Amino acid sequence: MPVASKVPDEWRDGFLFVGNHLALDFLNTRPIWAEGPKELLPDVDALVRWLVASGVLTPQKGKTLAKKWKPMPEASVFLRALLKFRERLRAVVIRQEARLSVGTEFIAELNSLLKQHPRVIALQRKGEKLDLDAAFELEKPNDVWAPIATSVAELLSNAPPARLRKCEACVVHFLDTSKKGSRRWCSMNICGNKIKVAAYQNRQRAAGKKMPRGR
Numbered sequence: 001m002p003v004a005s006k007v008p009d010e011w012r013d014g015f016l017f018v019g020n021h022l023a024l025d026f027l028n029t030r031p032i033w034a035e036g037p038k039e040l041l042p043d044v045d046a047l048v049r050w051l052v053a054s055g056v057l058t059p060q061k062g063k064t065l066a067k068k069w070k071p072m073p074e075a076s077v078f079l080r081a082l083l084k085f086r087e088r089l090r091a092v093v094i095r096q097e098a099r100l101s102v103g104t105e106f107i108a109e110l111n112s113l114l115k116q117h118p119r120v121i122a123l124q125r126k127g128e129k130l131d132l133d134a135a136f137e138l139e140k141p142n143d144v145w146a147p148i149a150t151s152v153a154e155l156l157s158n159a160p161p162a163r164l165r166k167c168e169a170c171v172v173h174f175l176d177t178s179k180k181g182s183r184r185w186c187s188m189n190i191c192g193n194k195i196k197v198a199a200y201q202n203r204q205r206a207a208g209k210k211m212p213r214g215r
């Protein structure tokens with residue numbers, strides 16, 4: 001368990017939530033720790049825990065589905081497909097960050113997922129307000145495509161590429177929602193301090209180089 005788990009806003013149940021977007025938080029389920037890349041979704045149990053941590057499922061529903069999905073072969077098949085999709089999404093996000101357009105193949109794949117797994121929405125009363133929200137319950141593992149595909153489509157259609165960024169010190173991606181748009185790292189606790197120390201050391205080295213040499 002990473003040390004930063006003490007920070008409740010950034011870590012929930014061992015998963016990182018610094019992306020400011022469900023699609024990016026999903027992408028960030030394969031971070032790289034000091035000891036190398038770490039798959040945070042190694043099995044169906046972990047996937048259900050991530051769905052609960054990200055708010056897609058209620059804890060109660062998560063418990064029911066974890067029990068139901070665990071013995072289902074189609075759940076592992078789905079998870080393998082989902083993780084492959086995540087890596088294709090990574091390539092797309094990296095392209096977007098470089099201001100390159102999304103490939104036609106990926107758009108077609110996403111549209112096919114959206115068609116097969118539409119996200120049903122409905123107007124719901126939330127206190128005094130009315131909210132347009134998801135109105136379907138996940139039952140089969142394949143149903144997870146609905147929230148994932150929708151959030152990816154929202155990311156690619158709504159998020160300004162200039163605000164899509166990879167942390168300067170690690171592989172985590174995020175949507176910069178700060179006022180100034182100057183966010184540079186996934187988190188101050190994880191990489192911010194690391195970058196500051198490195199920058200300080202670089203400045204020190206540069207200052208050392210500029211020292212006048214005797215002629």
Ligand SMILES: [Zn+2]
Binds near residue numbers: 171191
């Ligand atoms: Zn980072």
